[in-house]
Amino acid sequence: MSQHPRFKITRRALMIVGAASAASLGLPRLATAGRDGESPTSAPAADDKAATAEVAFTVNGVPRRFTADTRLTLLDALREQLRLTGTKKGCDHGQCGACTVMVNGRRVNACLSLAVMHEGDEITTVEGLGTPDNLDPMQAAFIEHDGYQCGYCTPGQICSAKATLQEIQDGVPSHVTADLNAPMKVTAEEIRERMSGNICRCGAYANILDAVRDVAGEQS
Amino acid sequence: MRAFTYERAETPQQAAMAAASTDHARFIAGGTNLLDLMKIEVETPAHLIDVNGLGLDTIEDTDDGGLRVGALVRNTDLAADPRVRRHYGVLTRALVAGASGQLRNKATTGGNLLQRTRCPYFYDTNMPCNKRRPGAGCAAREGFSRQLAVIGGSEHCIATHPSDMAVAMRLLDAEVETVLPNGNTRAIPIADFHRLPGDTPQIDSVLIPGEFITAVTLPRPLGGKHFYHKVRDRASYAFALVSVAAVVQPDGSGRVALGGVAPKPWRREEADEALPRGAKAVMARLLDGAEPTHENRFKVNLAERTLAAVLAEAKE
Numbered sequence: 001m002s003q004h005p006r007f008k009i010t011r012r013a014l015m016i017v018g019a020a021s022a023a024s025l026g027l028p029r030l031a032t033a034g035r036d037g038e039s040p041t042s043a044p045a046a047d048d049k050a051a052t053a054e055v056a057f058t059v060n061g062v063p064r065r066f067t068a069d070t071r072l073t074l075l076d077a078l079r080e081q082l083r084l085t086g087t088k089k090g091c092d093h094g095q096c097g098a099c100t101v102m103v104n105g106r107r108v109n110a111c112l113s114l115a116v117m118h119e120g121d122e123i124t125t126v127e128g129l130g131t132p133d134n135l136d137p138m139q140a141a142f143i144e145h146d147g148y149q150c151g152y153c154t155p156g157q158i159c160s161a162k163a164t165l166q167e168i169q170d171g172v173p174s175h176v177t178a179d180l181n182a183p184m185k186v187t188a189e190e191i192r193e194r195m196s197g198n199i200c201r202c203g204a205y206a207n208i209l210d211a212v213r214d215v216a217g218e219q220s
Numbered sequence: 221m222r223a224f225t226y227e228r229a230e231t232p233q234q235a236a237m238a239a240a241s242t243d244h245a246r247f248i249a250g251g252t253n254l255l256d257l258m259k260i261e262v263e264t265p266a267h268l269i270d271v272n273g274l275g276l277d278t279i280e281d282t283d284d285g286g287l288r289v290g291a292l293v294r295n296t297d298l299a300a301d302p303r304v305r306r307h308y309g310v311l312t313r314a315l316v317a318g319a320s321g322q323l324r325n326k327a328t329t330g331g332n333l334l335q336r337t338r339c340p341y342f343y344d345t346n347m348p349c350n351k352r353r354p355g356a357g358c359a360a361r362e363g364f365s366r367q368l369a370v371i372g373g374s375e376h377c378i379a380t381h382p383s384d385m386a387v388a389m390r391l392l393d394a395e396v397e398t399v400l401p402n403g404n405t406r407a408i409p410i411a412d413f414h415r416l417p418g419d420t421p422q423i424d425s426v427l428i429p430g431e432f433i434t435a436v437t438l439p440r441p442l443g444g445k446h447f448y449h450k451v452r453d454r455a456s457y458a459f460a461l462v463s464v465a466a467v468v469q470p471d472g473s474g475r476v477a478l479g480g481v482a483p484k485p486w487r488r489e490e491a492d493e494a495l496p497r498g499a500k501a502v503m504a505r506l507l508d509g510a511e512p513t514h515e516n517r518f519k520v521n522l523a524e525r526t527l528a529a530v531l532a533e534a535k536e
Contacts, residue, residue, distance in 0.1 A: 070223070070224055070225065070226040071224070093256050094256060097320065116226055117251070170300070171300060172296055173299060175313075175456060180306075181302075181306055196454075197323065
């Protein structure tokens with residue numbers, strides 16, 4: 001994401017400062033655990049004090065290791081700890097799909113998963129799919145077909161769209177699959193059903209569908 | 221979310237022992253329901269036991285021609301298994317009718333059975349709910365009850381069980397295999413697994429503290445045509461108002477189970493016997509004793525019409 005050169009403080013930096021001052025106002029301090037070689041058990045949470053645990057996973061091919069509050073979701077780990085803000089927080093309850101990322105090649109809601117549960121996993125976020133100079137075909141198709149308006153749901157939509165085509169290729173049936181035992185086909189109906197976990201409040205669905213069909217056509 | 225300690229279990233029995241011996245412990249597998257509830261502090265475990273490292277993620281043929289589904293098999297993988305698609309179509313249909321692609325990739329077979337209700341009063345911590353806080357009262361009976369149970373409830377609770385998968389498993393007479401904290405194992409018929417609320421609606425199943433689901437076994441295939449018709453407020457990604465799971469044989473006999481109408485997957489074997497006589501005859505037995513609210517009375521008609529649609533399709 002490009003930053004406007006004239007602004008000294010970005011909105012993002014302001015939010016980080018805000019979070020830091022909230023922390024200094026008496027939120028529970030993180031007690032670090034994680035002695036090397038210890039069994040993967042967190043340090044105790046006495047009363048309502050935070051417990052922490054060490055976790056290591058790979059994000060977009062880069063190994064990451066850090067100490068996490070056990071409550072930290074994968075989504076907050078990506079955004080707040082690792083500063084990968086492409087993945088978005090929408091509902092934070094697994095209903096909107098804005099936080100969709102790939103874990104070991106499968107799409108999941110990052111908001112409904114704890115960071116400490118991802119030891120050894122390979123995670124791919126929208127930042128790992130392509131770059132502005134070298135777009136993933138799905139990213140290029142969303143631009144080509146104007147598959148967004150505000151863009152907030154788009155990273156989740158793109159991750160989910162790529163997974164949708166992979167799942168059809170892998171023979172995973174859906175609610176609208178007529179014959180469970182025949183080869184799966186990429187149809188508009190299948191794409192709509194399989195993308196139902198990604199909400200777009202701007203209502204760009206028609207163009208999102210066109211983008212996904214375009215990529216599917218190129219693949220087949 | 222309240223603070224909690226965290227451990228990764230090494231064996232099923234160790235998981236069960238840890239859960240039984242630690243105050244306010246919960247197992248976590250997919251986490252898609254538990255974490256949602258922890259965020260709004262409906263669930264406030266002090267300790268989480270991560271069971272994802274236990275394996276239990278394969279589907280094996282059993283000696284009597286059925287399948288043994290590991291508790292950690294993800295909903296996506298169970299739905300996509302070629303044996304399930306071919307011989308247990310009602311189960312695949314039920315699985316893909318539930319949740320979203322992202323959630324099905326995480327949700328597990330064992331966890332799906334242990335989902336909590338989606339009753340809005342269970343979720344709203346400002347409202348009384350006997351399932352969330354025993355003795356608090358039930359706001360649902362006089363409240364927004366459109367989604368809630370028409371049969372099997374009690375004066376204390378009319379919450380529905382939200383699972384689609386469990387309805388298909390009830391139809392198939394699956395068995396739930398568990399390990400207990402003392403190392404013993406048992407197999408619980410799915411018909412006995414979920415409880416009706418009575419005056420203890422906070423207890424959803426017959427599992428004892430620490431008891432851990434290791435697998436679900438499916439008996440040998442039933443043959444016939446398999447159906448899972450789910451009626452809901454959206455075309456996709458919504459909980460059932462009514463769902464009908466059915467296996468219909470060429471001679472018109474078969475089995476029926478309902479979702480969305482009761483605190484547990486709803487089936488009565490005596491209603492199956494009425495199947496050749498049509499939907500009305502089945503529902504007269506299956507929903508005999510129903511006590512709908514003013515808001516969900518429509519479910520009784522909807523269940524009958526949905527089964528009628530299934531039976532019409534079975535004749536095609």
